[in-house]
Amino acid sequence: MNPSQFAAFQHQLNRRTFLSRAGLGLGATALSTLLDHDLTSRAAATDLSIPGLPHLPPKVKRVIFLYMSGGPSHLETFDYKPKLAELDGKPMPESFTAGQPIAQLQGQILKAQGPLTKFGRYGKSGQTISDFLPFHRQIADDICVIKSMVTEQINHDPAHTFMNTGTAISGRPSMGSWINYGLGSDNQSLPGFVVMTSEGGRDPQPIAPRMWGSGFLPSQFQGVPFNSSGEPVYYIKSPEGVPDQLQRQVVESVRALDRHRHEQTHDPELLARLAAYETAFRMQSSVPELLDLADEPQHIWDMYGAKPGDGSYASNCLIARRLAERGVRFIQLYHRDWDHHGDLVEHMHTCCRCTDQASAALIMDLKQRGMLEETLVVWGGEFGRTPMFQGKGGPGRDHHIKGFTMWVAGGNIRPGMTYGSTDELGYHAVEKPVHVRDLHATMLHLLGIDHKRFTYKFQGLDMKLTGVEEARVLHDILA
Amino acid sequence: MNRQLFFCIALLLQTSAQAAVDFQKEILPIFEANCVKCHNAEKAMGKLKLNSAEGIQEKWTDDDHLLVKGDPEKSELYERLVLPADNKKRMPKGGDPLDKASIDLIAAWIKEGAVLTVASTAPATEAVEPTAVPAAETPSTPAVPELEPLPLPEVPAAPQEAVDRLIAAGGKVMNLYSGSNLLEVTFVLAPQPPTDDTLKLLVDVAPQVVMLNLKKATATDEGWSVLAELPNLRVLNVQDSSFSDEAAKNLAGLERLESLNLYGTSVTDAALEPLGGLKRLRKLYLWKTHVTYDGVVALEKGMPGLEWNLGWDHPEVARQRLVTQQTEFKELLNKAAADAERLKADLKVAEETHVAAEKRLKEVEESLSKLTSEKSAEPGKTEAKSE
Numbered sequence: 001m002n003p004s005q006f007a008a009f010q011h012q013l014n015r016r017t018f019l020s021r022a023g024l025g026l027g028a029t030a031l032s033t034l035l036d037h038d039l040t041s042r043a044a045a046t047d048l049s050i051p052g053l054p055h056l057p058p059k060v061k062r063v064i065f066l067y068m069s070g071g072p073s074h075l076e077t078f079d080y081k082p083k084l085a086e087l088d089g090k091p092m093p094e095s096f097t098a099g100q101p102i103a104q105l106q107g108q109i110l111k112a113q114g115p116l117t118k119f120g121r122y123g124k125s126g127q128t129i130s131d132f133l134p135f136h137r138q139i140a141d142d143i144c145v146i147k148s149m150v151t152e153q154i155n156h157d158p159a160h161t162f163m164n165t166g167t168a169i170s171g172r173p174s175m176g177s178w179i180n181y182g183l184g185s186d187n188q189s190l191p192g193f194v195v196m197t198s199e200g201g202r203d204p205q206p207i208a209p210r211m212w213g214s215g216f217l218p219s220q221f222q223g224v225p226f227n228s229s230g231e232p233v234y235y236i237k238s239p240e241g242v243p244d245q246l247q248r249q250v251v252e253s254v255r256a257l258d259r260h261r262h263e264q265t266h267d268p269e270l271l272a273r274l275a276a277y278e279t280a281f282r283m284q285s286s287v288p289e290l291l292d293l294a295d296e297p298q299h300i301w302d303m304y305g306a307k308p309g310d311g312s313y314a315s316n317c318l319i320a321r322r323l324a325e326r327g328v329r330f331i332q333l334y335h336r337d338w339d340h341h342g343d344l345v346e347h348m349h350t351c352c353r354c355t356d357q358a359s360a361a362l363i364m365d366l367k368q369r370g371m372l373e374e375t376l377v378v379w380g381g382e383f384g385r386t387p388m389f390q391g392k393g394g395p396g397r398d399h400h401i402k403g404f405t406m407w408v409a410g411g412n413i414r415p416g417m418t419y420g421s422t423d424e425l426g427y428h429a430v431e432k433p434v435h436v437r438d439l440h441a442t443m444l445h446l447l448g449i450d451h452k453r454f455t456y457k458f459q460g461l462d463m464k465l466t467g468v469e470e471a472r473v474l475h476d477i478l479a
Numbered sequence: 480m481n482r483q484l485f486f487c488i489a490l491l492l493q494t495s496a497q498a499a500v501d502f503q504k505e506i507l508p509i510f511e512a513n514c515v516k517c518h519n520a521e522k523a524m525g526k527l528k529l530n531s532a533e534g535i536q537e538k539w540t541d542d543d544h545l546l547v548k549g550d551p552e553k554s555e556l557y558e559r560l561v562l563p564a565d566n567k568k569r570m571p572k573g574g575d576p577l578d579k580a581s582i583d584l585i586a587a588w589i590k591e592g593a594v595l596t597v598a599s600t601a602p603a604t605e606a607v608e609p610t611a612v613p614a615a616e617t618p619s620t621p622a623v624p625e626l627e628p629l630p631l632p633e634v635p636a637a638p639q640e641a642v643d644r645l646i647a648a649g650g651k652v653m654n655l656y657s658g659s660n661l662l663e664v665t666f667v668l669a670p671q672p673p674t675d676d677t678l679k680l681l682v683d684v685a686p687q688v689v690m691l692n693l694k695k696a697t698a699t700d701e702g703w704s705v706l707a708e709l710p711n712l713r714v715l716n717v718q719d720s721s722f723s724d725e726a727a728k729n730l731a732g733l734e735r736l737e738s739l740n741l742y743g744t745s746v747t748d749a750a751l752e753p754l755g756g757l758k759r760l761r762k763l764y765l766w767k768t769h770v771t772y773d774g775v776v777a778l779e780k781g782m783p784g785l786e787w788n789l790g791w792d793h794p795e796v797a798r799q800r801l802v803t804q805q806t807e808f809k810e811l812l813n814k815a816a817a818d819a820e821r822l823k824a825d826l827k828v829a830e831e832t833h834v835a836a837e838k839r840l841k842e843v844e845e846s847l848s849k850l851t852s853e854k855s856a857e858p859g860k861t862e863a864k865s866e
Contacts, residue, residue: 121541370764
């Protein structure tokens with residue numbers, strides 16, 4: 001319960017006590033009015049954030065997180081290491097690997113694997129980009145490439161949890177939920193946090209819905225998954241023979257029952273449930289409008305490289321833009337194909353063919369609509385890949401957490417910039433390491449939120465997305 | 480690092496002893512006195528670091544025009560020092576040119592091979608991937624005049640009734656941040672597009688509005704005139720609205736305006752005219768308008784630092800994109816051709832070696848078998864032969 005909810009809750013209790021003590025039988029009526037007000041207060045007011053937020057003038061209104069799930073290789077995308085090419089096939093120097101966490105290569109002889117592609121320098125900024133990402137050349141001057149990311153978890157699920165919630169402990173709120181909770185959604189007819197997972201590519205690994213869960217935050221702030229193809233959102237279509245009016249009656253009846261129950265239990269989750277019903281009802285008309293892509297001209301489809309209804313990452317990027325236009329606060333697109341332990345070259349081709357063009361198109365499309373300056377776009381996965389060879393099939397790379405690459409763009413982020421670096425073999429982030437917490441702190445900062453003051457009381461603690469360890473805002477990448 | 484480079488540096492190190500101009504003692508101090516303010520390890524304008532031999536080598540590795548051994552005229556590093564004073568590329572940027580003695584010394588140094596002596600403690604063989612380069616600036620872009628950021632204006636709170644009227648008209652009204660009296664007003668999700676009547680309501684919150692979104696508004700030129708009365712406006716979005724060239728005239732006095740979105744309106748080059756004096760304007764969105772490429776380029780000339788966007792599919796923008804790609808592919812083609820040539824030459828050498836080796840092997844084997852047969856034919860057999 002946030003402070004305002006808590007205050008409202010106490011207020012209700014007091015009122016209820018007063019009403020019952022006064023011997024009036026009107027408690028329920030009074031409460032329902034109050035409850036109605038509490039429920040709708042954030043929906044009707046135009047200031048949707050919780051009290052005290054934003055702490056500072058926001059630079060962006062929303063976040064689009066292009067989540068390259070599985071751990072894309074920094075060594076074949078943006079982080080060019082000629083020294084690694086020299087060492088190709090030779091033993092990896094122990095000075096790098098001694099005592100370091102190893103995932104699947106445990107107990108094996110560690111050999112260096114040189115870059116498996118060529119790199120060039122593009123744009124006025126001379127951004128280093130690999131040949132796997134030809135479309136990224138067009139946005140070289142729009143993105144800020146962070147080459148010194150570090151995380152703490154070396155296997156997929158905990159690392160996803162870490163990237164999304166700032167901790168490896170399951171069940172904490174995701175970043176999207178925190179932001180949705182803190183700032184609310186501009187559009188009451190759509191969820192404030194939407195997640196889409198693309199089809200296409202090969203062997204997609206599972207991704208747990210926990211990654212967009214709301215943890216201890218009220219559950220209406222969790223991410224709502226939209227399907228990439230087929231029925232976009234399950235169960236929002238009225239069943240055959242159920243007209244809108246009847247549907248409305250059902251929702252009203254359920255609301256009444258929930259209210260009644262809330263009066264007895266004061267369970268804040270009932271409020272969340274009521275809010276969810278309301279949003280879902282509105283989504284019955286907003287979602288079809290959102291996903292009616294007939295008004296997108298052919299040249300836009302071509303720009304993204306998408307085909308209507310293909311469920312691809314490219315289509316999702318296009319839909320992400322539409323969600324952004326409609327005021328959705330946090331949009332997360334998962335593409336789950338980046339876990340290249342072997343046959344890296346082949347799989348990189350597949351992955352990049354699915355994502356390269358659309359990622360670049362999204363940036364350019366947001367830009368031409370004037371939306372990039374109010375949107376933070378993040379590209380990256382839960383970790384990077386080892387400078388060491390792994391050979392499940394052809395050459396590949398294992399999970400790697402001590403140095404990897406992500407890029408960010410939009411708002412007042414300095415475009416065409418490179419921030420931080422790994423050592424000469426791409427192992428450790430040596431210059432200006434950026435922890436996942438720093439990324440979260442910077443994201444919140446751009447949204448006008450001071451991560452140190454953005455807390456939620458839970459189990460006697462003031463919980464934060466950035467936790468209790470040091471997290472810093474990357475002021476150097478901001479203009 | 481590739482072998483070629485290693486070889487180069489090894490060569491450099493070798494020859495450094497004989498060089499007359501000492502890089503470390505004579506050249507580096509010139510750079511330190513005049514150039515490192517912008518070309519240091521941290522700042523590295525144009526990705527050039529002049530604070531050390533390694534720093535220079537880094538850029539040189541990527542750009543062989545930086546220094547052309549023996550030819551100062553072809554070396555960009557020298558060339559940029561002797562350009563006419565009014566040329567924007569002349570270095571040091573915005574300062575006096577280097578004195579003649581220094582320039583001559585640099586020329587002499589390049590003539591002698593631009594030898595980069597390297598401090599003995601640092602291994603010279605590290606070609607470091609340039610990192611952490613705030614590379615937004617390139618030498619070719621004109622310097623963006625540094626404007627002191629204006630502090631946010633101090634204004635009283637907007638009258639609640641005025642805010643309520645805007646909300647009733649379908650607007651969203653948000654405080655810029657908690658505790659601020661400044662407002663963001665948006666009609667993006669309004670059920671009805673804003674009209675003249677809606678725009679009139681803005682007068683009552685005129686000092687407070689810093690961000691305004693009037694997407695799809697159907698106002699008349701008269702209605703748009705309210706914009707002239709919003710002195711603190713920083714971000715204005717009128718995309719897909721009835722905004723016109725005439726309406727643009729109202730923007731001329733908005734000194735705080737930083738971002739203007741005219742996408743999807745019918746404005747022409749005439750709308751750019753009133754914008755010429757807006758010193759703080761940095762972003763201008765012109766996709767799907769009638770503004771021409773030449774028009775906006777002309778505007779940009781007087782407004783360094785202005786970022787404009789005519790859209791991804793604008794013919795001129797698309798043409799430039801294709802030209803860039805053309806260059807990229809030409810380079811790739813040349814590189815591939817050069818690689819092929821090199822490999823062909825290698826192949827030729829290998830084939831020749833093969834033929835020669837085969838020939839030589841045959842000769843050796845013949846000699847060997849001859850020797851063997853002679854040997855086996857020695858005493859007895861010779862006798863037998865002689866018989």
